Amino acid sequence: MTTQDASLECYLDVLRTQxxxxxxxxxxxxxxxxxLIRMAGQQELRSLTPQHLRRFTSQLHAGGLNPRSIARKLSSWRGYYRWMxxxxxxxxNPVEGLRAPKKSKPLPKALGADDAVRLVAHHASNQADVPTRCANRAMFELLYSSGLRVSELVGLDIADIQEAGHxxxxxxxLEQHEVHVTGKGNKPRIVPVGQAAMTALRDWLAVRGSLLKADPHPLFLTGRGTRMSVRLVQLRIKAHAQALDIPANVHPHMLRHSFASHILQSSGDLRAVQEMLGHSSISATQVYTSLDFQHLAAVYDKTHPRAKK
Structure with missing residues (x-):
């Protein structure tokens, strides 16, 4: 056993007994x-510098090790050097102050434009109930047309109802083709509503009365006449996507991501997308520029002669 191996076993024994x-x-x-010994090679652990440890960390990251595992290794190494x-x-301590790379945030999952349009525009063959079909289409169109959060969608009321205390x-x-919502942090915003969504809304309003019971306020009602719930919207949109064979685990927020990325791809106006999404900071919206780059990269790989391998 080398001196270094003996030192390692002694340290582990301290961890075991103390x-x-x-x-x-x-x-x-x-x-x-x-x-760490393997990465140090012929060099003794006690002679390693912060530059060595920083290089080892970079090698682990480049090798595909996730930031959480790297952080655990750094913690192990840091404890050993403190004991030394x-x-x-x-x-x-050459590990003191060294941190693992930040965990990359996954990009929001967005549908392609064709799948998004197919999802909101087409009926599934198993939807024979007219009010349900009209409600679904209006909700899905509005989610994609205006980038609403599902909680904002189910909180919508009929515009012309004015009651004390409500x-x-x-x-x-409906006249101005816009939706008024109160988002996170009680922040109000106004978002345009597209023509297809307006048509779907009018079709829904034409049959909404058949479900109207005790509460006259909610714009969207369940089959029992109660306000539509977030969970029910989630279930309906997932079932609808599956019926149309759309190859994604579709949820309402995916339509919000699709709205943002498709608007940004077409206009390049990040500030406008920020306002329509209701983000208080532009940094929250900048993630969609990565989605936009993915689109550009896909086009490049498909069309540029020098991109073909």
Missing amino acids: RHLSEHSLNSYRLDLLE IEEHGLSA HSLGWVD
Whole structure:
């Protein structure tokens, strides 16, 4: 056993007897430290510098190791060097202050334009109930047309109802072709409504009365005459997408992402998309520029002669 191996086993024994770690945890520490020894090669662990450790971290990241696993390894290494400082007079901890790469945020999943239009424009063959079919189409069209959150959608009321004590979170102005909503942080905004969504809304309003019961306020009603719920919208849109064989796990927020990315692809106006989504900060909207780049990259790979391998 080398001096370095003996030092490693001594440290693990300290973890076992003083910190009472389980054998599973001790094995994890051992594997992390053995990997550090492997990466150091011929160099002694006590002679490693922060530059060495930074390079090792970059190598782990480039090799596909996720940030959480890298953070765990850094923690193992940091603890070992702290022990080396306390017990063996090491002058400095080369891992101190070193952090794992930030975990990349996954891009929002958006439908392609063709699938989005097919989802909101077509009826599934199993929808024989006219009020349900009209309600679904109006809701799906409005989600995609105006980029509403599903909570904002189900909170919409009929615009012309004015009653003392009734507070509406949102309504659709059929004359101005716009929807008024109160979003996160009680922030109000007005978003345009497209012509297809307006047509679907009018078709729904023509049959809405057949479901109207106790509460006259909600724009969208269930078959029982109650306000539409977030969960029911989720179930309906998922079932509708499956019936149309759309190859994605479709949920209402996916239509909001699709709205944003398709508007941005067409206009390039990030500020307008920010206003329509109701984001308080432009940084929350900038994620859609990545989606836009994905679209451009796909076009490039498909069409540019030098992109073909």
